[in-house]
Amino acid sequence: MAGSTTADIIGGRGAPPAPRDFGGGDGDSGGRGASRRASITGLLVLLAASVMFFAAFTSAFFVRRGMSNDWVDTPLPHILWVNTGVLVASSLALELARRALRAGRRAAFNRFWTGATILGALFLCGQYLAWRQLNDAGIYLATNPSSSFFFLLTCVHAVHLVGGISALGYIDVQALLLRLGPSKRTAVDVSAYFWHFLDAIWIYLMVLFFFWG
Amino acid sequence: MSSPVVHAHGAPQGFIRRYIFSLDHKVIGIQYYFLALFSVFLGMSLSVLMRFHMVYPDAKVSLFEKLWPTGAAGGIMTPELYLSLMTMHGTIMVFFVLTTAPQSGFGNYFLPIQIGAEDMAFPVLNMLSFWTTLLALVVMVSAFFVQGGAPLSGWTAYPPLSAVGPLSGPGEGMGQTLWVISIAIFCGASLMGAINFIATTIDLRARGMSMMRLPLTVWSWFVTAILGLLGFAVLLAAGVLLLLDRMAGTSFFLPAGLVVNDQILNHKGGSPLLWQHLFWFFGHPEVYIAILPGMGLASQLLATFSRKPIFGYRAMVYAILGIGFLGFFVWGHHMFMSGMNPYSAMAFSILTMSIGVPSAIKTFNWIGTLWGGRIRFTTAMLFALGFVSLFVSGGISGIFLGQPALDLYFHDTYFVVGHFHMIMGVAAIFGMFGGTFYWFPKMFGRMMNETLGKIHFYLTFLGVYAIFTPMHFLGIAGNPRRYADFTNFEFMNNLMPVHKFMTHAAIFTAVVQLIFVFNLFWSMRKGAKAPVNPWDSTTLEWTVSSPPPFDNFAGKHPVVNHGAYEYSVPGAAKDYIMQSDPA
Ligand code: HEM
Ligand SMILES: [Cu+2]
Numbered sequence: 001m002a003g004s005t006t007a008d009i010i011g012g013r014g015a016p017p018a019p020r021d022f023g024g025g026d027g028d029s030g031g032r033g034a035s036r037r038a039s040i041t042g043l044l045v046l047l048a049a050s051v052m053f054f055a056a057f058t059s060a061f062f063v064r065r066g067m068s069n070d071w072v073d074t075p076l077p078h079i080l081w082v083n084t085g086v087l088v089a090s091s092l093a094l095e096l097a098r099r100a101l102r103a104g105r106r107a108a109f110n111r112f113w114t115g116a117t118i119l120g121a122l123f124l125c126g127q128y129l130a131w132r133q134l135n136d137a138g139i140y141l142a143t144n145p146s147s148s149f150f151f152l153l154t155c156v157h158a159v160h161l162v163g164g165i166s167a168l169g170y171i172d173v174q175a176l177l178l179r180l181g182p183s184k185r186t187a188v189d190v191s192a193y194f195w196h197f198l199d200a201i202w203i204y205l206m207v208l209f210f211f212w213g
Numbered sequence: 214m215s216s217p218v219v220h221a222h223g224a225p226q227g228f229i230r231r232y233i234f235s236l237d238h239k240v241i242g243i244q245y246y247f248l249a250l251f252s253v254f255l256g257m258s259l260s261v262l263m264r265f266h267m268v269y270p271d272a273k274v275s276l277f278e279k280l281w282p283t284g285a286a287g288g289i290m291t292p293e294l295y296l297s298l299m300t301m302h303g304t305i306m307v308f309f310v311l312t313t314a315p316q317s318g319f320g321n322y323f324l325p326i327q328i329g330a331e332d333m334a335f336p337v338l339n340m341l342s343f344w345t346t347l348l349a350l351v352v353m354v355s356a357f358f359v360q361g362g363a364p365l366s367g368w369t370a371y372p373p374l375s376a377v378g379p380l381s382g383p384g385e386g387m388g389q390t391l392w393v394i395s396i397a398i399f400c401g402a403s404l405m406g407a408i409n410f411i412a413t414t415i416d417l418r419a420r421g422m423s424m425m426r427l428p429l430t431v432w433s434w435f436v437t438a439i440l441g442l443l444g445f446a447v448l449l450a451a452g453v454l455l456l457l458d459r460m461a462g463t464s465f466f467l468p469a470g471l472v473v474n475d476q477i478l479n480h481k482g483g484s485p486l487l488w489q490h491l492f493w494f495f496g497h498p499e500v501y502i503a504i505l506p507g508m509g510l511a512s513q514l515l516a517t518f519s520r521k522p523i524f525g526y527r528a529m530v531y532a533i534l535g536i537g538f539l540g541f542f543v544w545g546h547h548m549f550m551s552g553m554n555p556y557s558a559m560a561f562s563i564l565t566m567s568i569g570v571p572s573a574i575k576t577f578n579w580i581g582t583l584w585g586g587r588i589r590f591t592t593a594m595l596f597a598l599g600f601v602s603l604f605v606s607g608g609i610s611g612i613f614l615g616q617p618a619l620d621l622y623f624h625d626t627y628f629v630v631g632h633f634h635m636i637m638g639v640a641a642i643f644g645m646f647g648g649t650f651y652w653f654p655k656m657f658g659r660m661m662n663e664t665l666g667k668i669h670f671y672l673t674f675l676g677v678y679a680i681f682t683p684m685h686f687l688g689i690a691g692n693p694r695r696y697a698d699f700t701n702f703e704f705m706n707n708l709m710p711v712h713k714f715m716t717h718a719a720i721f722t723a724v725v726q727l728i729f730v731f732n733l734f735w736s737m738r739k740g741a742k743a744p745v746n747p748w749d750s751t752t753l754e755w756t757v758s759s760p761p762p763f764d765n766f767a768g769k770h771p772v773v774n775h776g777a778y779e780y781s782v783p784g785a786a787k788d789y790i791m792q793s794d795p796a
Contacts, residue, residue, distance in 0.1 A: 019421030020423065022418035022420070038416040041334075041411065045407070049404050049443070049445075057454075059491075060454060060491065063484070069482075070482040142463050145464065148457070148463040148464075152453070152454075
């Protein structure tokens, strides 16, 4: 570092090259680049924490399942398959919305984004119905370890989802009020990625319930 | 995700936006610092009461009765009250002091400045994480005031005790519930903090601030944030399961046929060991969360005050990373006694020993840094030296505990209490003292009093060794931990004088801390005005005024041309080259 610089100067090759920037460098408040990068890093870090959270539950799931003979597989309410479809559809709608936004088709963006938000809310309603169906069949949180994990994991996922829907809803309102300036593009992307992540977690949970119940 | 304003917020004017609900990382850092200062005194007072009870179990103290009319009816502490003090002492110290001050306090204040940023990446999230931490503290302390009082199950909250409710003891009702809720809130706060620390370190570094030019303090805050991120997520999951067992009748941790206080419980099939695995998967990284920032700080101070580059900068970085990584694979060493397959125990033991390697690298590099240096014995430097001393003393007992064959004997004795107080308790606190003396001029614009500082250092150093060294001998002699008193054990009679000595040392050490408090508050108002760079240090915080302007660099954008520890460079005009000096 210092050595090569000295050589540069002695060798008369002019001023040393400007040191590399690492995001904070030019730091003027218009530096959208930096804040966009930081937002995406922040999201990835958040997702890492979420993965650990679900991984901890999963390990508890398998330990508890292997440990005793009181595990009775929870019958999966059929509506869960519908819900899964609804959630995947909402992710697709978000992607269509983002594509529309990139192409500058604002009206299409609003349609798709609103659709995705509504589908998300529908998913939550569907989950509620699934819980009701299980309750009607006499299966509650504390009935047996399988049902405990079923209610626990679906609830924890739903709580994440409420966060996601709030983000989608916020952006939707901004878009409908024509307040979705370029600076909110980051928010659009970040909430879409978060939503896809929740989608993936849900599919993971379905696999878990389906095979190990 | 909160709005990713990097530094778009201007200096706020009103008192409330400026000092209470502030978005400024410097104010938030100071808020964390004082939260931890309050907590450390609360925790210390509890420990003095415990030590007193241990050696004078029959003394009638009207103060006890005033504070705890049922727990200390007639002025005599019940064993349950003792256990509740112990639980709250450990919890408050581990979470609200050791996790809070070195990382969230100093880290918040200095990480952005040391990397040349104007604030954290997500200021709103930062503010939220402080207020959530405060909420967690309020919930925790409120456990003292509810029906039955504070919980009894220790900072590790092992079920069944922690899961079966008021049946198992007075504090196990509402008190334990509040404990779990508080810890869950704390987890949320720590996750928010970790997101900020990681994103800021990765994305907001100044021009020229490559990773290998970062001060070691920044490296340690960064790795600590990663540990916190992964660890607290797991603790949060465990807490949710525990709460369900307590309140919703599930059986994650509670086995069948459990009889508590002559009542058979309605749970079946769960396993207390499951909690231990989840807890210690968090718990062992947690001990490194407590100590890593102190290690970073010790490196910074030893280099600065020896006027030498840190010995083996890269090795130090890899050691921090190695400790962080290995720390996730050793949790089983807390469970050798819980009934574990001997082969797993051996694996955990070997992994545990392997952490000794990066730890030793750090220690030898610290010594290498001192070697041949022109040492300036400031108070901050003394505390850094004290840190190294305590880290070695505490680490060596860890090597003993990491052997399953020895741990079967030492587990749940005072040997363990000695080990973790040396290394985690006191070493980390010495790091905080060192950080306070080093950074106080920058934070408050005034110098602390060095004479008082040195008196405080020497008395504290003596005091803590006097309290915690004898614990190792007591442990070897078979003295169990988490007992309220020892009057009913014949073999303990000969050990009581040692306990008396430790209690007196504890009271002495506690009183000595008043010197520090006086120095802190007196210096804030009356200390000599601090220059920009009182210690001739090299890192970026010493290029700006004391205290720094609202946006840290007064609208300028620092450019970094040097590594963090260029002291005594041959041929240089001064004996230090600042990171932002021209190349
Ligand atoms: C080479 C380094 C270390 C080794 C080999 C080691 C080993 C151990 C072992 C085997 C135990 C379990 C003892 C038992 O419960 O029977 C233990 C307990 C403990 N260690 Fe360490 N340790 C090391 C470093 C540290 C560090 C750096 C810290 C904190 C900064 C720490 C904090 C603790 C704490 C808090 C406990 C007790 C937890 C409890 O039961 O309440 N240790 N250590
Ligand atoms: Cu450990």
